[in-house]
Structures are given as C-alpha cells and as structure tokens.
Amino acid sequence: MIERCGSYCLSDVDYVHAFFPHLARVEIGRVQLGDDGLLVHASAVGAVANCPKCQVASLRVHSRYVRRLSDTAVAARPSRLMVTVRKFFCDNPSCGRKVFCEALEFADRHAWRTRLANDGLASVALALGGRAGARLSRVLGIGCSPATLLRVIRRIPEPAVTTPRVLGVDDFALRRGYVYATVLARPCHPDRPRGVAVPARPPRRHLPADQDMEGVA
Numbered sequence: 001m002i003e004r005c006g007s008y009c010l011s012d013v014d015y016v017h018a019f020f021p022h023l024a025r026v027e028i029g030r031v032q033l034g035d036d037g038l039l040v041h042a043s044a045v046g047a048v049a050n051c052p053k054c055q056v057a058s059l060r061v062h063s064r065y066v067r068r069l070s071d072t073a074v075a076a077r078p079s080r081l082m083v084t085v086r087k088f089f090c091d092n093p094s095c096g097r098k099v100f101c102e103a104l105e106f107a108d109r110h111a112w113r114t115r116l117a118n119d120g121l122a123s124v125a126l127a128l129g130g131r132a133g134a135r136l137s138r139v140l141g142i143g144c145s146p147a148t149l150l151r152v153i154r155r156i157p158e159p160a161v162t163t164p165r166v167l168g169v170d171d172f173a174l175r176r177g178y179v180y181a182t183v184l185a186r187p188c189h190p191d192r193p194r195g196v197a198v199p200a201r202p203p204r205r206h207l208p209a210d211q212d213m214e215g216v217a
C-alpha cells in the first residue's frame with residue numbers, strides 16, 4: 001500500500017520506520033495488530049558481526065533464533081518485537097569463544113526490552129518511583145510493575161565520580177539523641193559556593209586524606 005503524505009510517498013515499511021526509528025538497521029517483516037497491541041517481526045541483516053570477546057568480524061553463520069523484546073507503546077498500545085538474530089562462528093583461533101550471538105544496536109545483550117523503552121521507563125521511575133510510576137506506565141500502554149521500575153532504576157549506571165574541590169558538610173539525626181550522621185553535599189556551582197567558608201574538618205575515612213579540601217557551612 002502506498003499513500004501520499006504531503007510531499008512524501010511512504011510505503012508500509014516507511015510507516016513502520018516512522019514509528020520505530022530505532023529499527024532502521026533491521027529488515028521489517030510482518031506487522032500484526034491484535035487486542036494485546038502491536039507485534040513487529042524483523043530480522044537482523046548486517047553482513048558481518050563482531051565477536052564480543054575478541055572483536056574479530058565473522059561472516060560464518062552458525063544458526064538463527066528469535067529474540068522477543070518489549071518496545072515503546074504506540075498510541076497507548078503496547079508493542080513487541082520478534083527479531084530473528086543469528087549466531088556466528090568466531091574463527092579467531094586464539095579466542096576462547098567459538099560461537100557468539102550478534103548484537104542489536106537498539107537492545108542490550110540479554111535484555112527483554114529495547115533501549116528506547118528502557119530509557120522511557122527509567123524516566124518514569126525516576127520521576128514517580130515504583131507504585132505511581134507503575135500506574136502511569138499502564139496508562140501509557142507500557143504496563144509494568146513497581147518492582148520492575150525499581151529494578152530499572154538500580155540498573156542505571158552511576159555517573160563518573162570526580163574528587164570534589166568544595167563540599168557542603170552538615171550533621172543530622174537518624175534517631176535524635178542516639179544516632180547521628182553526616183551528609184556531604186556537592187554545591188551546584190563549586191566555583192561560587194553559598195555559605196561561609198570554614199576550616200576543613202579532619203579527613204573522614206571515606207574521603208581521600210591527601211586531598212586539600214575546602215569545607216563550606
């Protein structure tokens with residue numbers, strides 16, 4: 001089916017790629033619309049694949065299998081992918097890996113969800129947390145449990161940590177009169193910290209002792 005849209009002429013595959021731009025590198029097969037959402041059949045078509053252990057490219061196909069992935073919702077309907085991917089032989093004699101699965105650029109290895117869908121869930125989870133995020137995800141057509149959202153948050157990689165030059169230091173009570181703790185906060189603008197500079201406290205065990213650090217009250 002070809003339909004004219006403005007000055008563009010879109011085929012069925014173009015429509016699918018318009019809604020799923022992250023699938024541009026795979027071949028789209030059938031697209032089924034059922035009561036439980038959209039089901040897209042696709043196949044990986046790259047000529048070669050790199051071994052994840054030695055990074056040597058391989059052309060020899062060992063076998064094929066189908067990966068099932070959840071994807072972003074379309075018009076509040078859940079969408080799923082069934083992607084036929086291949087296993088390749090690794091022909092590098094010095095590599096311990098004999099057979100490997102080709103990687104998909106839109107999904108991590110062993111993931112059940114595309115990276116785009118995972119990023120969307122992570123945004124919902126970070127904004128609303130588990131229970132409220134799960135309620136919103138059902139409205140959006142993603143539909144996941146509070147525990148899933150918490151797992152998504154836990155899998156977000158930690159940002160790279162650099163040794164701060166300026167720290168805000170404050171004490172607070174976990175249980176007044178019994179248990180106290182100290183919070184170390186990094187100012188948003190380390191070059192222009194608010195507050196009054198005070199002499200640095202003695203280095204704590206979890207701070208690098210050899211760093212010349214300035215305290216801010």
Ligand SMILES: [Zn+2]
Nearest residue numbers: 051054090095
């Ligand atoms: Zn290898």
